[in-house]
Amino acid sequence: MTTGSPLIEAAPGMIGAASNIPENSVPRNPEAPTAEGVLFGEIVKAYLTLMKPKVIVLLEIPTLAAMLIAQPELPAWWLVVVTLLAGAMAAGGSAAINCFVDRDIDALMGSRTQQRAIPAGLVSPRGALTFGVVLSVT
Numbered sequence: 278m279t280t281g282s283p284l285i286e287a288a289p290g291m292i293g294a295a296s297n298i299p300e301n302s303v304p305r306n307p308e309a310p311t312a313e314g315v316l317f318g319e320i321v322k323a324y325l326t327l328m329k330p331k332v333i334v335l336l337e338i339p340t341l342a343a344m345l346i347a348q349p350e351l352p353a354w355w356l357v358v359v360t361l362l363a364g365a366m367a368a369g370g371s372a373a374i375n376c377f378v379d380r381d382i383d384a385l386m387g388s389r390t391q392q393r394a395i396p397a398g399l400v401s402p403r404g405a406l407t408f409g410v411v412l413s414v415t
Contacts, residue, residue, distance in 0.1 A: 323399035327376050328369030336368050370412030377406040
């Protein structure tokens with residue numbers, strides 16, 4: 278039975294199924310640059326954009342504020358660093374998995390979403406899913 282939802286369809290075996298995702302499973306924007314000939318820094322930037330860094334900042338600010346006002350004394354610096362890093366990795370990993378799930382509609386919706394890392398061909402669907410799962414689990 279199919280539900281029509283890519284998330285529900287993919288969820289039961291998402292991690293194990295990553296190796297079964299064909300590299301050409303996403304309609305590609307023909308005007309977007311190809312991954313061949315792209316600089317290493319551009320690939321790194323593409324993976325970072327999968328994490329939605331602006332959203333991470335919006336999550337980290339209230340986390341830090343809560344840590345600072347929760348107790349009369351300041352928390353240990355290492356606890357603040359570990360908490361913010363773990364929060365960034367969890368949020369970034371879930372954003373990357375969301376990009377994987379939305380890859381089909383991103384390729385079809387319009388010029389703004391067609392320039393995202395997966396539809397533009399800078400990151401493969403398998404690479405995005407693996408990146409998201411590794412960030413989330415770590």
